[in-house]
Amino acid sequence: VSLAKAMLVSLCINIIMSVVGLGAVVRTIPAVADMFINAGLFGRDLCKKERDKKIPESMGMVSGSVFLIIMFLFLAVPFGHHFMNMQTPFPHAAFAEYLTSLLCICCMLFLGFADDVLNLKWRYKLVLPTLASLPLLMVYYVNMGSTTIVVPKPLRVWLGLTLNIGPLYYIYMAMLAVFCTNAINIYAGINGLECGQAIVIATSVAMFNIVELCGYQSKSHYFSLCLIIPFITSSVGLFFHNRYPAKAFVGDTYTYFAGMTFAVVAIIGRFSKTVLLFFLPQIFNFLYSVPQLFRLVPCPRHRLPRYNHSMDKLEPSIAEFKASAVRSPVLVVLRMLAKLRLVQFEEGLGEDGNMCSLNNLTLINLILLLLGPQHEGKLTRNLLILQGISSLMAFFIRYPLADLFF
Amino acid sequence: VSLAKAMLVSLCINIIMSVVGLGAVVRTIPAVADMFINAGLFGRDLCKKERDKKIPESMGMVSGSVFLIIMFLFLAVPFGHHFMNMQTPFPHAAFAEYLTSLLCICCMLFLGFADDVLNLKWRYKLVLPTLASLPLLMVYYVNMGSTTIVVPKPLRVWLGLTLNIGPLYYIYMAMLAVFCTNAINIYAGINGLECGQAIVIATSVAMFNIVELCGYQSKSHYFSLCLIIPFITSSVGLFFHNRYPAKAFVGDTYTYFAGMTFAVVAIIGRFSKTVLLFFLPQIFNFLYSVPQLFRLVPCPRHRLPRYNHSMDKLEPSIAEFKASAVRSPVLVVLRMLAKLRLVQFEEGLGEDGNMCSLNNLTLINLILLLLGPQHEGKLTRNLLILQGISSLMAFFIRYPLADLFF
Ligand SMILES: [Mg+2]
Ligand SMILES: [Mg+2]
Numbered sequence: 001v002s003l004a005k006a007m008l009v010s011l012c013i014n015i016i017m018s019v020v021g022l023g024a025v026v027r028t029i030p031a032v033a034d035m036f037i038n039a040g041l042f043g044r045d046l047c048k049k050e051r052d053k054k055i056p057e058s059m060g061m062v063s064g065s066v067f068l069i070i071m072f073l074f075l076a077v078p079f080g081h082h083f084m085n086m087q088t089p090f091p092h093a094a095f096a097e098y099l100t101s102l103l104c105i106c107c108m109l110f111l112g113f114a115d116d117v118l119n120l121k122w123r124y125k126l127v128l129p130t131l132a133s134l135p136l137l138m139v140y141y142v143n144m145g146s147t148t149i150v151v152p153k154p155l156r157v158w159l160g161l162t163l164n165i166g167p168l169y170y171i172y173m174a175m176l177a178v179f180c181t182n183a184i185n186i187y188a189g190i191n192g193l194e195c196g197q198a199i200v201i202a203t204s205v206a207m208f209n210i211v212e213l214c215g216y217q218s219k220s221h222y223f224s225l226c227l228i229i230p231f232i233t234s235s236v237g238l239f240f241h242n243r244y245p246a247k248a249f250v251g252d253t254y255t256y257f258a259g260m261t262f263a264v265v266a267i268i269g270r271f272s273k274t275v276l277l278f279f280l281p282q283i284f285n286f287l288y289s290v291p292q293l294f295r296l297v298p299c300p301r302h303r304l305p306r307y308n309h310s311m312d313k314l315e316p317s318i319a320e321f322k323a324s325a326v327r328s329p330v331l332v333v334l335r336m337l338a339k340l341r342l343v344q345f346e347e348g349l350g351e352d353g354n355m356c357s358l359n360n361l362t363l364i365n366l367i368l369l370l371l372g373p374q375h376e377g378k379l380t381r382n383l384l385i386l387q388g389i390s391s392l393m394a395f396f397i398r399y400p401l402a403d404l405f406f
Numbered sequence: 407v408s409l410a411k412a413m414l415v416s417l418c419i420n421i422i423m424s425v426v427g428l429g430a431v432v433r434t435i436p437a438v439a440d441m442f443i444n445a446g447l448f449g450r451d452l453c454k455k456e457r458d459k460k461i462p463e464s465m466g467m468v469s470g471s472v473f474l475i476i477m478f479l480f481l482a483v484p485f486g487h488h489f490m491n492m493q494t495p496f497p498h499a500a501f502a503e504y505l506t507s508l509l510c511i512c513c514m515l516f517l518g519f520a521d522d523v524l525n526l527k528w529r530y531k532l533v534l535p536t537l538a539s540l541p542l543l544m545v546y547y548v549n550m551g552s553t554t555i556v557v558p559k560p561l562r563v564w565l566g567l568t569l570n571i572g573p574l575y576y577i578y579m580a581m582l583a584v585f586c587t588n589a590i591n592i593y594a595g596i597n598g599l600e601c602g603q604a605i606v607i608a609t610s611v612a613m614f615n616i617v618e619l620c621g622y623q624s625k626s627h628y629f630s631l632c633l634i635i636p637f638i639t640s641s642v643g644l645f646f647h648n649r650y651p652a653k654a655f656v657g658d659t660y661t662y663f664a665g666m667t668f669a670v671v672a673i674i675g676r677f678s679k680t681v682l683l684f685f686l687p688q689i690f691n692f693l694y695s696v697p698q699l700f701r702l703v704p705c706p707r708h709r710l711p712r713y714n715h716s717m718d719k720l721e722p723s724i725a726e727f728k729a730s731a732v733r734s735p736v737l738v739v740l741r742m743l744a745k746l747r748l749v750q751f752e753e754g755l756g757e758d759g760n761m762c763s764l765n766n767l768t769l770i771n772l773i774l775l776l777l778g779p780q781h782e783g784k785l786t787r788n789l790l791i792l793q794g795i796s797s798l799m800a801f802f803i804r805y806p807l808a809d810l811f812f
Contacts, residue, residue, distance in 0.1 A: 117445050
């Protein structure tokens with residue numbers, strides 16, 4: 001009981017500090033905007049009438065820095081009574097988990113900011129996050145993290161009740177950081193979407209943690225909560241300036257920061273499989289993007305929706321290419337997808353009937369195809385509602401449905 | 407004996423990894439130079455004939471990143487046999503020390519790079535390093551770090567053999583990070599000096615650690631060695647490009663990185679007083695700069711030596727100002743220092759005899775005053791020799807002289 005009370009007190013302090021952090025983010029962003037613009041860290045909003053306005057980029061750096069400062073100060077709280085009373089043995093293992101989490105997040109913030117400033121090459125973007133998650137895996141190993149998965153009922157006849165997949169599990173966790181980061185990074189481009197989706201995911205994670213707080217791994221979920229609450233508030237502060245019409249862009253700094261935070265809480269909180277359920281739209285967007293990402297069909301530099309000046313709405317953007325640029329099995333698949341209304345694919349265009357047109361394969365464009373042209377602010381809201389609905393689905397999969405299979 | 411053997415093996419692996427790191431830094435810097443220049447991270451060398459050439463700035467980032475990668479990979483080595491054999495209790499406390507050190511260094515790298523890109527204000531430069539060293543102080547506290555100082559013999563009659571200064575010691579350690587960083591940062595400006603001095607200091611620290619490795623705190627000194635060796639090699643890699651004539655500048659990224667590394671090894675290695683002995687030239691330079699830093703006399707934006715085209719040598723740079731701009735006690739002090747030949751101070755200049763001239767108060771200018779104009783490469787070499795001599799003095803103060811007083 002006294003432990004539960006101590007946790008509750010820590011969480012309350014965490015919430016108070018996080019709210020102060022929210023205020024700090026909201027106030028700091030306009031104060032440093034000019035500093036960022038002068039440093040060349042700005043972008044132009046392609047989905048607006050005024051395309052020439054310089055909008056400060058990489059503002060995720062403010063969120064991330066405030067998050068780190070909150071966590072540095074908060075560290076004293078859960079371990080405070082150990083500081084005072086040195087009789088009880090100090091929980092070094094738990095302390096190391098906090099430190100590693102902050103180390104990994106700090107590395108990714110640094111990497112993300114470096115990417116914004118320097119435009120890193122793809123090989124760095126894939127290798128460096130993996131390296132950055134190395135200390136995390138070590139701590140997971142040291143603290144006797146399980147690498148056992150529960151086998152679904154239908155397969156138990158062959159595989160038994162549980163299966164220890166050992167090293168494969170570590171590879172999975174190392175990939176998780178890279179996946180979370182890039183999944184958010186490619187589901188982006190309209191005002192408020194990057195931090196909006198991260199807020200919805202983080203809130204879902206927090207709800208999951210609260211539900212599990214009474215379970216048999218309460219400590220892990222408590223740990224996750226302590227990280228995710230300041231993450232939510234520092235993201236909300238950023239969202240305040242990034243929502244339509246954006247006065248600040250989040251930059252790769254933010255997507256890296258958010259991606260690593262999710263990977264960290266999932267790994268140290270020991271729900272590294274469940275967390276993927278909260279990424280359903282991102283996973284769909286990634287799979288939907290595969291033909292363009294892996295150049296099975298030509299991929300333009302920007303896949304943003306197209307801004308329609310006269311309507312002040314966004315329309316799906318189209319890529320045009322020669323039919324001969326695409327292999328015939330891909331064409332067959334595209335025709336099938338077009339029948340299912342999952343893509344807008346037209347053939348026989350151009351003077352000689354050799355050209356095709358295909359919508360750019362992002363979830364944003366697909367929603368525009370299904371719902372028709374939308375105002376940017378409304379589109380973000382709809383996408384965030386979709387994110388919320390899929391979080392509800394995730395809870396349904398995780399609880400009633402999982403009981404059927406496990 | 408088996409522990410000593412394990413340490414030796416780890417150190418050998420550390421050295422091998424560090425040498426590989428050196429190669430990586432030497433090869434990466436020219437490869438990424440254009441990326442930095444395109445991002446606007448470049449400077450011009452004011453002490454050269456060709457002042458217009460763009461020289462990539464902030465290359466300390468490459469050193470720092472390589473250092474972090476080496477350390478992430480190296481982490482597996484000292485704890486490797488614990489990974490294999492989980493019977494012996496895992497040394498969580500030592501592991502936490504490594505993690506915090508890397509966390510603090512990573513934070514400072516991030517901060518330094520942010521400073522290079524954004525030109526942070528002074529208040530951030532003083533507050534943020536203090537916050538970044540917070541986890542370090544916590545770990546020091548948790549691991550029962552001593553806050554007791556040995557009282558010199560003459561004072562023991564009043565104060566006793568030892569004195570526990572408690573919180574004051576923590577304040578001292580928090581200031582150490584800020585001091586190390588800024589002390590290196592203001593003793594800079596000519597090719598190769600920033601990383602040259604850091605290499606000399608780090609080598610002195612390493613030698614001190616090796617001497618103490620057989621002492622009663624061998625573990626702390628071993629820890630320090632594991633961090634300082636990759637620091638030395640990644641700095642040497644940078645020095646290779648930064649030495650006269652510089653093909654890369656180190657940036658605040660490097661001075662922050664170096665400063666925090668020294669603070670970290672000194673604090674966790676438990677030689678936070680001794681380390682200051684290796685900063686004698688930096689301390690002198692700081693004290694010598696005080697009149698300009700605190701605006702007792704006017705301070706120009708750049709205090710670099712002046713480049714003499716015809717001789718291709720550097721001369722002390724001069725600041726001119728009205729005598730009335732300076733308070734009379736300051737004038738008295740300046741006249742005294744001029745008599746001691748510590749400054750070049752002239753009065754009664756200008757048409758109406760109201761102007762004064764004073765050399766800019768840096769150790770670099772003082773050396774030029776004493777030795778006469780010098781070629782830039784030779785000046786750096788002389789300053790580094792001076793650094794080496796003061797390290798020898800530091801060892802003399804630490805060993806034979808300290809035995810007299812303690
Ligand atoms: Mg980028
Ligand atoms: Mg600067």
